[in-house]
Amino acid sequence: METYKYTKSREYFNRALKVIPAGIYGHLGPAEGCFIPVAAFPFFSQKAQGAYFWDVDGNRFIDYMCAYGPNVLGYNDADVDAAALKQLEMGNCVTSPSPIMVELAELLVDTVAMADWVFFAKNGGDVTSLALMTARAATGRSKVILIKGGYHGVAPWTQKLGYPGITEADVINNIYVEWNNYNQLEAAVKENTGQIACLMATPYHHPVFEDNKLPDVGYWQKVRKLCTDQGIVLAIDDVRCGFRLDVAGSDNYFGFKADLICFCKALANGWNLSALCGIDALKEAVSSVMYTGSYWLSAMPFAAAIATLSKLKKLNGPQVMQATGKQLTAGLQKIAANYGFDLAISGVPSLFYMRIANDDSLLLHQEWVAECVKRGIFFTNHHNQFINLALTNEDIEFTHQVADEAFQAVKKRHPEVG
Amino acid sequence: MLDDLTRGCINLHAILRNLEDLCDLDPDARGIIMNKNLSILFAAKSIPPALLVFAKGKCKMTRGTGHHDIKLFFKSPQHFNRMIDGLASPIPLKGFTKISFLTGEFSKLAERLAYFLKPTPQLLEDERYSEINTILTAYTAFYALAEIGNNDPIGKLNAARIADGTVGIRVLNGGPEISLIAKGGKLEIKKGIEPEARAFMTFDSLDTASGILNGGLDSYACIGNGSLEIKGYIPMVDNMNKLLAQVAAYLK
Numbered sequence: 001m002e003t004y005k006y007t008k009s010r011e012y013f014n015r016a017l018k019v020i021p022a023g024i025y026g027h028l029g030p031a032e033g034c035f036i037p038v039a040a041f042p043f044f045s046q047k048a049q050g051a052y053f054w055d056v057d058g059n060r061f062i063d064y065m066c067a068y069g070p071n072v073l074g075y076n077d078a079d080v081d082a083a084a085l086k087q088l089e090m091g092n093c094v095t096s097p098s099p100i101m102v103e104l105a106e107l108l109v110d111t112v113a114m115a116d117w118v119f120f121a122k123n124g125g126d127v128t129s130l131a132l133m134t135a136r137a138a139t140g141r142s143k144v145i146l147i148k149g150g151y152h153g154v155a156p157w158t159q160k161l162g163y164p165g166i167t168e169a170d171v172i173n174n175i176y177v178e179w180n181n182y183n184q185l186e187a188a189v190k191e192n193t194g195q196i197a198c199l200m201a202t203p204y205h206h207p208v209f210e211d212n213k214l215p216d217v218g219y220w221q222k223v224r225k226l227c228t229d230q231g232i233v234l235a236i237d238d239v240r241c242g243f244r245l246d247v248a249g250s251d252n253y254f255g256f257k258a259d260l261i262c263f264c265k266a267l268a269n270g271w272n273l274s275a276l277c278g279i280d281a282l283k284e285a286v287s288s289v290m291y292t293g294s295y296w297l298s299a300m301p302f303a304a305a306i307a308t309l310s311k312l313k314k315l316n317g318p319q320v321m322q323a324t325g326k327q328l329t330a331g332l333q334k335i336a337a338n339y340g341f342d343l344a345i346s347g348v349p350s351l352f353y354m355r356i357a358n359d360d361s362l363l364l365h366q367e368w369v370a371e372c373v374k375r376g377i378f379f380t381n382h383h384n385q386f387i388n389l390a391l392t393n394e395d396i397e398f399t400h401q402v403a404d405e406a407f408q409a410v411k412k413r414h415p416e417v418g
Numbered sequence: 419m420l421d422d423l424t425r426g427c428i429n430l431h432a433i434l435r436n437l438e439d440l441c442d443l444d445p446d447a448r449g450i451i452m453n454k455n456l457s458i459l460f461a462a463k464s465i466p467p468a469l470l471v472f473a474k475g476k477c478k479m480t481r482g483t484g485h486h487d488i489k490l491f492f493k494s495p496q497h498f499n500r501m502i503d504g505l506a507s508p509i510p511l512k513g514f515t516k517i518s519f520l521t522g523e524f525s526k527l528a529e530r531l532a533y534f535l536k537p538t539p540q541l542l543e544d545e546r547y548s549e550i551n552t553i554l555t556a557y558t559a560f561y562a563l564a565e566i567g568n569n570d571p572i573g574k575l576n577a578a579r580i581a582d583g584t585v586g587i588r589v590l591n592g593g594p595e596i597s598l599i600a601k602g603g604k605l606e607i608k609k610g611i612e613p614e615a616r617a618f619m620t621f622d623s624l625d626t627a628s629g630i631l632n633g634g635l636d637s638y639a640c641i642g643n644g645s646l647e648i649k650g651y652i653p654m655v656d657n658m659n660k661l662l663a664q665v666a667a668y669l670k
Contacts (some may be wrong), residue, residue: 013642024636031641036649038642081606162575162660360583361616361650382652 001406003374008056009043016405027068027383034382040370046077053378061378062395066386069240069351071266072321073311074390080269080307087303098299104306108277111309113252115277119286121296123265124239124264125153127276128200128265130291131249132157134278135198135233138285143173143192144200145185145232149207152200152237164273179205185223189230199227200235203250205345208382209362211355212347220256227259233282235260239274244321244350244387247313249277256413266312271304321387322395325349328387330398339407340418342369345408353384358417365412369405424569426465426495428668429502432561433483433535434460436554437470440531441477443550447530448475450523456516458524459483462492488513488520500530503584539634552628553594559631560587560596562668563661564605573664578603579657587614589627598658617650619658633666 007312016023024043025037035041051074053063067071073080091098105118113343121127132144152158156170168226175192177184179201183290187198205213227234236258238250243266246253251261259282264274278286311317328350329345336343336356344357356365362381369381377399379385411417438487440447457471461483469486471478490508492498497568510517513659534550535558542548567577587596588611597615599606620625626645629635637659648655 017639017642022636023642025638029642031637031638031662034652036652037647038644043642160575162572162578162579164660164663171636363650366649 001375001402004042004055004057004059004376006039006042006055006059012056013043021372028353034366034380035317036381037370039207042123042373044170046156050074051388051392051395059375059376061376062245062391062399063257063378064385064399065378065380065383065385067270068383069244069386070268070270071319071386072243072266072387073269073308074388075270077269077308077311077390079273079311083307084300084304085270087299090213090299092300093295093298097297098301098302100175100302100306101297104302105360107306107309110280111247111261111313112261113248113274113276114279115249116280117283117286119276119278119291120302121274121276121291121295122272123153124152124237124274125155125158125263126293127264127274128152128158128235128237128239129155130200131233131235131237131262133199133289133291134260134276134282135235135287138233139197139231141195141197143175143196145175145177145188145196147175147179147201147205148203149179149205150200150211150237151207151240153239175373179213180219182219182222186226189226189232191402193230196230196232198233198235199223200237202243203254206240206241206353206384208346208352210343210353212353212384213345214348215254220251220254224256233259235262237262239264240384241348241351243309243312244318245348246318247309247390250379253318265415266309268301269308271308273301273305306308315389317389320389321350322348324391325352325387328352328391328399329354330395331396332403335400336407338404339411341407341410342418347384350387351384352387354379355381364414364417367410367413368406371409374400375402375405376408377402421570422495422499423464424566424573425668426462426498427565427569428562428625429499430462430465430559431565432450433531434468434470435479435561436531436535436557437527439478439554439557440527440534440550441475444530444534445552447527450530451475451477452524452651454519456487457485458488458490458513458520460490460492460498461488461511462498463494465492465498466494475614480555486512488580489515490520515608542628548628549583549592549624552589552631553625555631556587556589556594556596556627558669559662559665561607562665563658564598564607566664566668567605567661573661574603576657576660576664577605580605580654581616581651583616583654584612584614584649585654585658586611586618588618588620589624590620591623593621593624593627600654601628615650617652617654618648619655622646622649 013023026390028039044056045053046056047054054060108118109115148170159166160172175188177188236251238261242263251258259280324350332344342357345354347353366381369379450459452475453473454472460468469480469484472601489512491511534554537551566573585598595611596610597608621643630637
């Protein structure tokens with residue numbers, strides 16, 4: 001199989017470097033996106049459709065990053081985009097919001113098990129910050145318990161002291177505990193009795209560079225009880241997992257009820273929208289928080305979200321994506337084993353994490369991912385992957401073929417492995 | 419805010435330490451110490467001591483104590499830093515008959531070191547000067563990075579986030595190879611690359627290293643264009659880079 005070249009991507013990147021910090025900043029860029037080596041990765045896309053995107057050099061990729069999650073039905077889904085465009089004809093960013101906002105809120109309240117109300121914004125970080133502010137407004141307390149290695153966006157409070165731009169005041173109220181360590185959590189609550197406003201966590205632990213970890217049996221139920229007993233708001237950051245585990249919310253998937261839940265990514269299939277859902281008891285508190293943005297009530301993404309959620313429900317989306325993820329990963333593990341590679345898979349299959357576990361440096365894994373990307377399978381080497389509903393059996397088969405050839409290439413360079 | 423102890427440790431273990439490389443790289447520096455055989459112990463309160471040995475036309479600096487002909491004592495990190503800034507003198511505790519070395523040859527060596535560590539655009543146009551400047555700057559930056567990680571209050575937080583193991587730092591095409599070894603949040607720098615490094619940071623040339631370490635090039639842009647390659651267990655490199663960002667403030 002011939003490997004890809006990225007001449008035009010590089011040309012655009014060189015132009016970008018002159019006028020955009022880092023050329024492409026953030027998680028889509030070569031530095032944060034861990035393009036290792038950079039020569040193996042495309043930098044700019046030309047178009048996207050279904051499970052694929054094409055870069056500016058015309059190379060096609062089966063995209064297992066799905067724009068880091070938003071692509072859940074397939075890029076340019078006809079139903080979603082038609083709904084959005086129909087709304088555009090009527091109005092999008094207008095002084096008075098469209099009633100379609102109410103329709104989406106009603107749909108979410110009917111769909112998400114814990115939801116009594118919905119507050120819309122744009123990015124995941126908008127609603128994780130709102131969740132924290134709401135918890136503080138409701139409890140009159142300052143502190144928040146977070147899980148070590150968890151990710152809740154890029155607002156200063158979500159970062160760490162020692163990172164550029166972060167001051168002690170930004171993070172002074174954060175308390176960190178280990179995932180699945182209930183005793184540590186209980187001790188932290190005890191040490192800070194009456195001071196903790198919020199416990200925020202993802203429904204399962206999905207850090208970068210590490211195997212993902214599901215909750216231990218009974219973990220969430222004990223956490224739920226502790227929060228209730230201590231008057232702590234339990235906020236679930238479902239930005240990444242949302243609608244890939246359960247359309248009723250990932251708390252529902254794991255058998256507990258959150259007080260607040262944050263959605264974004266898969267909510268509108270790529271149209272820019274996030275939502276904080278909450279219970280009645282917190283409705284007054286969230287109303288009291290001064291929180292808004294220029295485009296937060298634009299109508300097109302609301303129409304897109306209604307179409308996306310309706311289709312996800314109709315297609316039994318989360319279950320289908322989990323089955324696809326299992327089929328994909330089982331094949332990858334088998335192929336890896338043929339070459340002596342131990343491909344560790346973790347997390348829920350619809351957004352699985354994988355790494356070659358033969359070394360503790362990820363060097364082999366980075367080599368293999370690079371070989372896959374150069375042959376048209378877009379994986380990342382540091383982050384969980386994402387499944388979407390446009391993937392076909394042929395796509396999975398092609399992925400397995402490429403994976404085989406990529407393992408072969410790595411094995412040739414490392415005959416000592418396995 | 420700069421921490422006096424950290425600054426003192428950097429001045430001794432990252433900047434003065436360069437004398438050993440200076441004497442290897444620069445014939446003029448080597449000439450100054452050619453026939454000198456003596457050792458100096460730097461003992462500053464709270465700063466781990468360092469032994470500087472001149473013998474057979476070479477200079478070697480080690481962390482710790484040992485046989486010494488001259489002992490220079492400093493009452494505090496601030497006292498040591500003031501000496502480095504030319505505002506204070508050390509307190510000699512041993513080697514009074516050899517003090518002339520300090521005011522003579524050692525002083526000349528220090529001037530030579532300052533010459534290579536304080537580049538101007540004109541000086542950098544000279545290829546050999548630029549090469550020596552880059553090598554010394556790289557050693558200074560990474561040795562300083564470890565001191566920041568071990569002493570500075572914010573640096574300690576970033577050092578604690580570096581997983582145990584080695585980060586191999588390479589400057590290709592004539593540059594140095596350096597290992598940053600992390601264990602339990604403590605950092606150590608060694609020359610050369612440890613065979614079992616978990617992560618790597620590779621500058622493709624002396625020019626790239628010089629540009630990034632002297633602040634003329636954006637490291638993120640260099641990652642994008644491939645002139646700076648990082649690979650392996652990236653969180654180690656990521657947290658190391660946060661320490662590297664503190665280095666510039668200390669070396670101003």
